[in-house]
Amino acid sequence: MLRSCAPRLRTLGALRGLTGGARPAVGDAGPALLIPQGFSANGVTGSIRLEIPSIRDWTESWSKEIRLLFDQFMKKCEDGSWKRVPSYRYISPQDSKPTKEEGQMSRARIFSRSYDDGLGFEFVMFHNDVEKRTVCFFQGGPHLQGPSGLLHGGALATMIDVTGGVTAVMTGEFVMTANLNINFKRPIPLGSVIVINSQIDKVEGRKFFVSCDVQSVDEKTLYSNATGLFISLDPEKK
Numbered sequence: 070m071l072r073s074c075a076p077r078l079r080t081l082g083a084l085r086g087l088t089g090g091a092r093p094a095v096g097d098a099g100p101a102l103l104i105p106q107g108f109s110a111n112g113v114t115g116s117i118r119l120e121i122p123s124i125r126d127w128t129e130s131w132s133k134e135i136r137l138l139f140d141q142f143m144k145k146c147e148d149g150s151w152k153r154v155p156s157y158r159y160i161s162p163q164d165s166k167p168t169k170e171e172g173q174m175s176r177a178r179i180f181s182r183s184y185d186d187g188l189g190f191e192f193v194m195f196h197n198d199v200e201k202r203t204v205c206f207f208q209g210g211p212h213l214q215g216p217s218g219l220l221h222g223g224a225l226a227t228m229i230d231v232t233g234g235v236t237a238v239m240t241g242e243f244v245m246t247a248n249l250n251i252n253f254k255r256p257i258p259l260g261s262v263i264v265i266n267s268q269i270d271k272v273e274g275r276k277f278f279v280s281c282d283v284q285s286v287d288e289k290t291l292y293s294n295a296t297g298l299f300i301s302l303d304p305e306k307k
């Protein structure tokens with residue numbers, strides 16, 4: 070993977086206002102976000118388009134528990150202190166020259182949104198700008214099994230990465246994950262709802278230091294804790 074340029078997420082400010090307050094109707098088409106792409110992979114360059122095919126309140130596969138948490142936080146969005154983080158399913162290259170891989174690339178989906186409803190990563194995130202933290206409610210579907218009846222550690226790592234990354238992105242820059250350290254303390258029953266809390270501990274130049282903890286909804290079980298380093302791209306580097 071070669072870096073071709075190192076742009077910022079210029080439209081971030083505009084996007085931030087997107088999902089606070091008003092509750093989107095089920096099945097509404099969402100907006101798309103165009104961002105310049107900082108990388109050239111397999112000859113695909115130019116900007117990328119993040120698309121939200123639909124913003125839904127919840128899917129039928131969500132348990133009652135995650136729906137209740139969703140409703141609680143949508144209420145918190147009403148005074149603007151919390152905002153729902155948009156959910157992007159596709160990243161499609163824009164302005165890219167046709168390549169041999171175009172057929173395959175056109176099938177690209179964001180990994181954490183690549184499963185059919187109910188089978189994989191079911192989650193919703195809310196961000197608090199003042200507290201610089203993000204909360205993610207996550208229900209791991211049956212295709213995320215590791216040991217029998219338990220969530221795969223890699224699936225949890227993905228969710229920690231995404232929640233930490235979103236926390237850094239919402240704080241101001243488009244970032245890449247440079248480092249993740251995860252302590253797996255207790256196994257997570259497959260299909261249960263867990264809460265991932267992520268916050269910015271420190272920002273040093275382009276480096277965003279983030280910490281996360283993963284708990285049961287009643288906060289009695291600490292399943293995991295983690296730290297991550299997310300780095301925004303250097304515009305001077307080619």
Ligand SMILES: CCCCCCCCCCCCCCCC(=O)SCCNC(=O)CCNC(=O)[C@H](O)C(C)(C)COP(=O)(O)OP(=O)(O)OC[C@H]1O[C@@H](n2cnc3c(N)ncnc32)[C@H](O)[C@@H]1OP(=O)(O)O
Binds near residue numbers: 155247
């Ligand atoms: C707006 C609404 C949002 C909604 C939502 C939008 C979607 C948005 C979703 C976001 C959520 C994504 C979540 C998935 C995120 C991935 O999956 S990213 C893919 C996995 N990660 C990668 O592929 C990264 C690969 N690594 C790299 O590309 C490069 O190493 C990096 C990370 C860009 C850094 O490269 P670089 O800019 O050349 O960094 P460099 O100048 O060498 O170092 C800068 C500083 O960082 C330090 N550093 C670099 N690497 C490390 C390291 N591994 N450990 C410790 N220190 C390090 C250096 O020591 C240096 O420190 P100082 O000397 O400045 O103090």
